[in-house]
Amino acid sequence: WASAMRRSGVGFVVAGSGAAVVGLVLVLAAWRRRKLSQSAAATTRSADPRGSGGNEPSRGDKPPKSHKEAPVLDFDPALGVDGRPISQGPDFPLEEIARVQAPFPHRAGTPRQGTLAPHARSRLHFHTYIPPETLRDLDGFSHVWVVFRFHINIDRSKKRQREIKAGARRGFSAKVVPPRAGGKRVGVFSTRAPHRPNPIGLSLCEIESVNLRARRIDVLGLDLVDGTPVYDIKPYIPWDSVPRHALRVPSWVSCDDELPSVTWSAGAEEAVRDLVQQGHLAPLYSKRNPQAVEEVIKAIAEVVAQDPRALHDGRGEPTDGEYTMTFSKLRVGFEIRADGTAEVLTAVLDPGDLLAPPGSYQQGLALRRAEEAKAAEEGRRLRWKYELLEGMTQERVLERLTA
Amino acid sequence: WASAMRRSGVGFVVAGSGAAVVGLVLVLAAWRRRKLSQSAAATTRSADPRGSGGNEPSRGDKPPKSHKEAPVLDFDPALGVDGRPISQGPDFPLEEIARVQAPFPHRAGTPRQGTLAPHARSRLHFHTYIPPETLRDLDGFSHVWVVFRFHINIDRSKKRQREIKAGARRGFSAKVVPPRAGGKRVGVFSTRAPHRPNPIGLSLCEIESVNLRARRIDVLGLDLVDGTPVYDIKPYIPWDSVPRHALRVPSWVSCDDELPSVTWSAGAEEAVRDLVQQGHLAPLYSKRNPQAVEEVIKAIAEVVAQDPRALHDGRGEPTDGEYTMTFSKLRVGFEIRADGTAEVLTAVLDPGDLLAPPGSYQQGLALRRAEEAKAAEEGRRLRWKYELLEGMTQERVLERLTA
Numbered sequence: 001w002a003s004a005m006r007r008s009g010v011g012f013v014v015a016g017s018g019a020a021v022v023g024l025v026l027v028l029a030a031w032r033r034r035k036l037s038q039s040a041a042a043t044t045r046s047a048d049p050r051g052s053g054g055n056e057p058s059r060g061d062k063p064p065k066s067h068k069e070a071p072v073l074d075f076d077p078a079l080g081v082d083g084r085p086i087s088q089g090p091d092f093p094l095e096e097i098a099r100v101q102a103p104f105p106h107r108a109g110t111p112r113q114g115t116l117a118p119h120a121r122s123r124l125h126f127h128t129y130i131p132p133e134t135l136r137d138l139d140g141f142s143h144v145w146v147v148f149r150f151h152i153n154i155d156r157s158k159k160r161q162r163e164i165k166a167g168a169r170r171g172f173s174a175k176v177v178p179p180r181a182g183g184k185r186v187g188v189f190s191t192r193a194p195h196r197p198n199p200i201g202l203s204l205c206e207i208e209s210v211n212l213r214a215r216r217i218d219v220l221g222l223d224l225v226d227g228t229p230v231y232d233i234k235p236y237i238p239w240d241s242v243p244r245h246a247l248r249v250p251s252w253v254s255c256d257d258e259l260p261s262v263t264w265s266a267g268a269e270e271a272v273r274d275l276v277q278q279g280h281l282a283p284l285y286s287k288r289n290p291q292a293v294e295e296v297i298k299a300i301a302e303v304v305a306q307d308p309r310a311l312h313d314g315r316g317e318p319t320d321g322e323y324t325m326t327f328s329k330l331r332v333g334f335e336i337r338a339d340g341t342a343e344v345l346t347a348v349l350d351p352g353d354l355l356a357p358p359g360s361y362q363q364g365l366a367l368r369r370a371e372e373a374k375a376a377e378e379g380r381r382l383r384w385k386y387e388l389l390e391g392m393t394q395e396r397v398l399e400r401l402t403a
Numbered sequence: 404w405a406s407a408m409r410r411s412g413v414g415f416v417v418a419g420s421g422a423a424v425v426g427l428v429l430v431l432a433a434w435r436r437r438k439l440s441q442s443a444a445a446t447t448r449s450a451d452p453r454g455s456g457g458n459e460p461s462r463g464d465k466p467p468k469s470h471k472e473a474p475v476l477d478f479d480p481a482l483g484v485d486g487r488p489i490s491q492g493p494d495f496p497l498e499e500i501a502r503v504q505a506p507f508p509h510r511a512g513t514p515r516q517g518t519l520a521p522h523a524r525s526r527l528h529f530h531t532y533i534p535p536e537t538l539r540d541l542d543g544f545s546h547v548w549v550v551f552r553f554h555i556n557i558d559r560s561k562k563r564q565r566e567i568k569a570g571a572r573r574g575f576s577a578k579v580v581p582p583r584a585g586g587k588r589v590g591v592f593s594t595r596a597p598h599r600p601n602p603i604g605l606s607l608c609e610i611e612s613v614n615l616r617a618r619r620i621d622v623l624g625l626d627l628v629d630g631t632p633v634y635d636i637k638p639y640i641p642w643d644s645v646p647r648h649a650l651r652v653p654s655w656v657s658c659d660d661e662l663p664s665v666t667w668s669a670g671a672e673e674a675v676r677d678l679v680q681q682g683h684l685a686p687l688y689s690k691r692n693p694q695a696v697e698e699v700i701k702a703i704a705e706v707v708a709q710d711p712r713a714l715h716d717g718r719g720e721p722t723d724g725e726y727t728m729t730f731s732k733l734r735v736g737f738e739i740r741a742d743g744t745a746e747v748l749t750a751v752l753d754p755g756d757l758l759a760p761p762g763s764y765q766q767g768l769a770l771r772r773a774e775e776a777k778a779a780e781e782g783r784r785l786r787w788k789y790e791l792l793e794g795m796t797q798e799r800v801l802e803r804l805t806a
Binding site for chain 2: 093095130138188194232241243250
């Protein structure tokens with residue numbers, strides 16, 4: 001499950017204590033800042049942001065040290081390397097190197113572990129400023145780590161927005177409730193939850209092929225939402241595998257809750273075949289690929305077997321009627337029965353629903369698909385900017401609809 | 404070896420093609436910037452860095468779109484989410500959450516893989532703005548990933564400095580020469596080399612204990628330099644292990660070149676025992692820990708077995724006399740014989756060498772140890788600011804020495 005937390009911010013109940021802690025930190029930071037500015041007034045601060053250091057008032061009543069006397073080893077965990085409180089201002093900026101193209105348009109329905117949906121096909125598109133030669137020899141490896149950003153985990157709660165306005169650059173909670181831990185609240189660092197101090201994620205996938213000229217890597221079993229920004233990739237090496245006898249995880253991590261079987265109704269299978277063969281799932285599942293239909297069917301079954309419903313939609317319980325998930329351009333209806341088996345009932349082309357509640361997933365998808373169709377009609381190259389929809393307020397969505 | 408590349412920037416020969424590519428990228432970026440500013444003059448750019456988008460001139464001669472018409476899906480890999488070329492300015496800032504305290508004061512002598520030196524003991528000290536509760540439940544896991552910054556890989560070459568001055572925020576090379584690949588040049592993304600577009604590193608270590616109140620995690624087998632800044636930690640989960648039959652790596656990765664045996668001279672072992680029991684290696688190896696002597700002896704043997712010498716010092720060749728490495732406060736002399744076996748010959752308290760060439764490792768260590776001693780004498784709490792020394796120019800070192 002741990003990786004599931006990675007994108008199912010939906011499933012995450014943010015623990016209340018976080019806010020209080022953030023508040024306390026802000027008060028302490030403000031106090032520290034005042035002390036700092038007092039000391040700055042009394043001494044000369046070097047302009048060199050790295051070289052000065054030690055401008056924090058010392059424990060006793062000694063006057064603050066000037067540049068040349070600054071202790072080389074002065075490091076206070078609460079201060080950055082430049083002596084400013086660490087929660088102020090940016091520290092280490094990363095530049096996007098690539099973006100993910102994936103059949104998962106939204107967090108709901110994205111597999112909670114890539115290895116649990118090995119037939120899901122994705123692409124990493126590298127930016128043009130990355131020389132193709134950087135990818136040379138990568139095809140000698142079977143697996144690669146992807147370092148990405150949790151880019152659509154926007155906490156819309158008013159409390160969090162107030163905190164961020166008040167100076168917290170990013171909100172994070174000390175504890176979170178993992179989707180599959182039965183309500184247990186655990187420390188955020190014992191999870192891979194998206195709401196963490198630095199929203200960096202780590203995913204493993206299998207390399208299928210590397211296309212240097214196109215700056216592209218085709219991969220299998222990546223558990224990331226379409227459009228996810230990527231900051232680094234690292235080959236998987238033998239030392240990354242901890243042998244089973246040496247590995248220990250809490251019971252709430254190792255619990256295997258995969259559904260025992262996923263069957264397909266004849267109609268759903270037929271529909272998938274038609275839509276793939278009409279090219280609707282290209283380029284990831286091309287109609288020229290003879291395995292494409294089979295791959296889509298397997299990938300959807302793999303996702304359904306993990307029960308992709310949100311907690312508040314009854315995850316873990318038998319369905320009361322049909323639930324839906326979206327895979328690429330397909331809206332897939334499924335039910336989960338009391339005996340734990342699942343059946344895929346329907347598969348239709350999913351254009352989204354413009355009449356769905358503003359800000360809802362289906363309306364967001366409708367806006368996105370409409371833009372995609374328009375771009376295709378005008379012969380414009382399709383490009384992505386998903387943050388716009390994912391993080392859009394209700395007002396902004398309405399504005400777009402009426403524009 | 405791959406992880407070795409992580410810190411042994413020393414061992415890395417930066418491939419020449421990188422510079423040419425960076426140059427080309429700069430020219431293209433400048434051209435794009437001009438086009439952009441032309442388009443900006445002709446239209447209204449939204450001030451909202453996230454919400455506007457699509458301000459890049461379209462492929463044809465159509466005028467750029469205004470805010471409301473901006474295509475939602477507009478994403479050009481060469482442009483950031485705000486429409487500016489991606490190589491300009493900061494993108495995604497990370498905040499340091501913790502620092503590593505380790506027995507490896509320098510890249511040379513830091514194990515190339517943590518798992519190859521499982522007796523090396525380190526600590527992660529979390530900053531005070533991180534609530535202790537974030538670490539709750541982490542002790543249920545045996546292993547943890549550490550996401551860190553390659554903080555001391557400062558390329559001092561004039562060419563790289565010119566490039567950085569000319570606008571490249573960070574230099575990186577398309578190809579690098581891994582330390583153990585026999586001179587083979589490979590794409591930077593097929594390595595874990597430190598000189599990469601975003602200098603993020605990934606290390607695995609074993610959790611020994613978690614101290615919530617002290618915001619501290621004691622770990623074993625971490626392959627990081629003392630003082631390394633940490634940005635995230637993530638528990639190791641069963642899905643992180645790729646089974647051996649599914650894993651494939653190039654031959655230059657899997658080659659096992661560990662030395663068959665490392666023996667100790669009686670004098671060296673005696674010296675280690677005395678110095679540990681006098682408390683010189685505290686707090687990582689405390690004199691109150693009855694295993695400390697044994698652990699230090701094992702850890703040093705593990706590091707020597709990997710031949711910690713730099714390539715230009717003859718790595719892989721029998722030593723011509725005694726070579727040294729530094730482990731915590733020990734200077735360890737060893738030789739590597741023609742039959743591939745090694746012997747640890749001496750171990751002395753290493754104060755560094757103030758008379759060593761300015762900017763050299765031994766002189767840097769001397770400055771640092773002098774500061775440590777002075778702080779201890781004055782009863783000041785020891786704190787760290789290693790960048791100061793690691794990245795120090797010759798002039799700055801002299802300035803400090805004569806201050």
